[in-house]
Amino acid sequence: MSSLTITEVTKDFASTGPGRSATRAVDAVSLHVPHGSFTTVLGPSGCGKTTLLRLIAGFLLPDGGSIAFGDTVVAGDGVKPMPPQVRRVGYVPQEGALFPHLDVAANIAFGLPREDRGRGGDDRVAEMLDLVELPADFRHRRPDELSGGQQQRVALARSLAPRPAVVLLDEPFSSLDASLRGSTSLAVRRALAASNTTALLVTHDQNEALSLADQVAVMRAGRLVQSASPSEVYLSPSDPQVAEFVGRAVVLPGTATASRATCPLGEVVLTEPGEGPVSLMIRPEQIYVDLAHAEGVRGTVEELSYYGHDCAVQVRLDDGTPVLARMAGVRHPVPGDVVHLRVTGLVRAYRPVAHPPAS
Ligand SMILES: Nc1ncnc2c1ncn2[C@@H]1O[C@H](COP(=O)(O)OP(=O)(O)OP(=O)(O)O)[C@@H](O)[C@H]1O
Numbered sequence: 470m471s472s473l474t475i476t477e478v479t480k481d482f483a484s485t486g487p488g489r490s491a492t493r494a495v496d497a498v499s500l501h502v503p504h505g506s507f508t509t510v511l512g513p514s515g516c517g518k519t520t521l522l523r524l525i526a527g528f529l530l531p532d533g534g535s536i537a538f539g540d541t542v543v544a545g546d547g548v549k550p551m552p553p554q555v556r557r558v559g560y561v562p563q564e565g566a567l568f569p570h571l572d573v574a575a576n577i578a579f580g581l582p583r584e585d586r587g588r589g590g591d592d593r594v595a596e597m598l599d600l601v602e603l604p605a606d607f608r609h610r611r612p613d614e615l616s617g618g619q620q621q622r623v624a625l626a627r628s629l630a631p632r633p634a635v636v637l638l639d640e641p642f643s644s645l646d647a648s649l650r651g652s653t654s655l656a657v658r659r660a661l662a663a664s665n666t667t668a669l670l671v672t673h674d675q676n677e678a679l680s681l682a683d684q685v686a687v688m689r690a691g692r693l694v695q696s697a698s699p700s701e702v703y704l705s706p707s708d709p710q711v712a713e714f715v716g717r718a719v720v721l722p723g724t725a726t727a728s729r730a731t732c733p734l735g736e737v738v739l740t741e742p743g744e745g746p747v748s749l750m751i752r753p754e755q756i757y758v759d760l761a762h763a764e765g766v767r768g769t770v771e772e773l774s775y776y777g778h779d780c781a782v783q784v785r786l787d788d789g790t791p792v793l794a795r796m797a798g799v800r801h802p803v804p805g806d807v808v809h810l811r812v813t814g815l816v817r818a819y820r821p822v823a824h825p826p827a828s
Pocket residue numbers: 482483485492493494512513514515516517518519520521673
């Protein structure tokens with residue numbers, strides 16, 4: 470295994486027809502994935518995630534910048550690009566792409582060097598099945614005798630068997646239903662951690678990106694807009710758009726004075742001191758809904774979405790500002806109730822953005 474360092478990588482696709490302009494799919498992206506760590510690349514459809522993976526794997530060459538595995542530059546910087554088969558990259562696509570005519574053991578052993586097949590290969594297959602938490606006797610099954618989640622675990626086992634430098638996973642859980650997604654993604658995370666694998670997973674699913682990785686890299690329109698720990702990306706997003714992409718966010722205008730700011734929800738404490746007009750990013754679960762009318766800013770519940778474990782409460786403040794709060798589902802208000810709201814925890818302030826008029 471080795472670290473992965475992407476420096477100022479750019480990739481353009483030529484126009485594909487008259488009147489169509491070229492597309493800058495990846496725009497000066499720099500990212501470091503430390504040895505043995507797991508990074509998720511999160512971004513909406515078309516932002517360049519797959520192109521970035523294909524550049525790392527060597528299926529595409531960058532137009533600018535460089536890519537290095539450890540100290541070895543594999544593309545860019547004027548060096549002859551290393552072909553994909555020499556890069557030692559494990560690749561797990563959206564749907565495992567297992568060979569349907571081969572059993573699980575043969576699929577896992579497929580990428581092993583010739584000298585590692587045979588008896589040694591059998592041992593490696595057993596080790597890999599154990600790593601991805603599948604029973605040893607699954608080795609004789611064919612892919613069509615496995616569930617989608619089991620197939621993805623075999624695909625991961627196949628990618629890890631030859632001890633790759635880096636493993637790339639391209640939306641590997643997107644074809645699974647919700648319950649399989651959760652258990653499969655956790656099994657994959659455990660397998661990657663146990664094998665101390667340097668891994669990069671691309672997804673457009675915020676929950677997946679935040680819950681699985683050591684580092685989340687957020688992409689937008691070809692650019693990397695933030696890379697940080699999951700909690701930092703969630704609680705201190707680099708701009709309000711990232712805030713709204715990685716979860717629900719209430720963005721309100723405010724006025725900062727040192728470490729505090731005033732806004733329609735009253736006074737809040739800032740993560741960093743500021744002065745003058747600001748946009749404040751508040752997570753809905755930071756807004757405490759007081760049913761006893763004790764203290765806070767008054768508003769009326771307009772809508773309630775009940776999820777069991779918690780609920781989303783849409784409130785209109787008396788000054789007309791709409792605010793979304795999240796609270797435990799045990800005891801909750803109903804539409805028409807008057808409640809009082811106050812903000813708990815620290816709030817991130819940004820330079821002001823234009824706010825749509827309250828509807
Ligand atoms: N071979 C290609 N030729 C021309 N344009 C391309 C090519 N591959 C990708 N693009 C364009 O580059 C941009 C980034 O595409 P990419 O597939 O990397 O996005 P993505 O974030 O992986 O999207 P999704 O989540 O939908 O898979 C898009 O505008 C896409 O249309």
